Amino acid sequence: MIEMVIEQRRRSLGGGLDVGRVLPFAKRRMVGPFVFFDHMGPLDVAAGADRSLDVRPHPHIGLSTVTYLFSGEIMHRDSVGSHQPVRPNEVNWMTAGSGITHSERFEKARAVGDHLHGIQAWVALPQEDEETDPGFSHHAGDDLPQWSEAGIQGQLIAGSAYGLVAGARTHSPLFYAHLDMEPGATAEIPSGHAERAVYVATGAIEIDGARHEAGRMLVLGAAVSRMTAAERSTVMVLGGEPVGERFLYWNFVSSSKDRLRQAAEDWKAGRMKLPDADDQEFIPLPDDPFMKPPAMS
Template sequence: MPDILAPRVHDLGGFTVGRLLPHMNHRSLGPFVFFDHIGPAVLGTKNNVDVRPHPHIGLATVTYLWEGAMLHRDSLGSLQEIQPGDVNWMTAGRGIVHSERTPERLRGIDHGFHGLQTWVALPREHEETAPSFAHHPKDTLPVIEGDGVRLVIVAGHGFGQRSPVEVLSETLYVSMDLKAGAELVVPAEHAERAIFPVAGEWLLDDIPLENGKLVVLETDSLPLLFAKTDARAMLLGGAPLDGPRFVWWNFVSSSRERIERAKAEWRDQAMGRVEGETEFIPLPEK
């Protein structure tokens, strides 16, 4: 039987975020150590996304939207709006600072907002790599279509296709849309896999799935996904991490001492600044 993980839901004032990873039963899944489901919500006239500059180390952040848009700025000088179907992949490495905000063109205008924010832990040999940022428009991602199934290979590889997004470990990240009545066997090409249904009605080997919960699949299983209605989900996973990771606030590392150094760097504002931003999120006291 698959393991079902329920989210911890937080209200951010007008929209909710459901956190699936880390979870008490699964600290990670493949290289993924953090998994947030944002929305669906309506933003614009009453609220916006305004995540002030904050730091990261030891991970890559991955933003993927189905609705809405978000403006990314970072301490490398990157300025990039992400739209539905695009991929923003930011490698923090030894340290980066970024902000995420609703673009000015959408402020004051009601618009749908729905997507995922995930963190991928970097392999230990790459934890101190130089920070970098890459944007991949949706039309650069491989798409597999047929028999009512549409798969977008967001990152890593799956179903015989590989995304152009550069990853540092075995990664599975596939957006799946199935028409009513369509079915799909989930291959066992990755050691760890999970399905995150977000819309429609799904059956997994005749077991109904609940939207917003993470379904961790059994190793080497070949489950059959069936869409009772038009349905959408994300398939994620990959190879297990090369050792445990410590996660504190926005920092991920295989070393507690490295996290303590990152705390001091941010406290001293020594991790860089984001051009055009005057605010920042202070280091939490706890």
């Protein structure tokens, strides 16, 4: 059975960039270690677009960000010196740990125009790894195993599933995959994890005879093992083992509210290094940080 259906809620990141916010949700904060899930675009950007479209420098602690695109290009810069574009079917994996700052720039879009469409997820770190050293890795090619069978083109983004293992280092058991499905194709949903979900990015799928359209995440019970494409569809499958209760404030994730307070104070006081000299217009803290939780609806 399907335990819960979560509809995306449209949110503006400024500069004309809207996302479909899926996680966190008021009645479901996490799926396994996945604590945040944004559907970016689709958005057509004309050449010459203003820099206000860029996501300005901002900090993270206690999580890994996972950026994956269906189309377009985003330039990542961070405070450990990384400068790496991410393109379709590639992964930018940034582990914040004890603290990192980064910006996301649409440099290609400004230069020649672009069609932006993708997913950014956050994976909460286990408590013993929350203060690990920050780091960044880029993954493509053999790091992201692909397969094709019976009307399905699949790519493993992270973790282990479908008999495959992706290249990014993860800190807890999880899986995350992208499936392109032809109409009528039936796909297996990985089992063996305590919490699982599917997200319909485009098209529509059927599970247990019920149709679910794009923009919907389905949190699954243990008995659900398959889904069928009602039309040509792009579906993300994800899940893993829970990592325990997590508190969220703004871009910070932690098992400790005191640690969230400290991170906010460090950012406000300018104690967190910015990505580079060109990244001086940073995102300020919200007006009243503590300890009201972020809006979930």
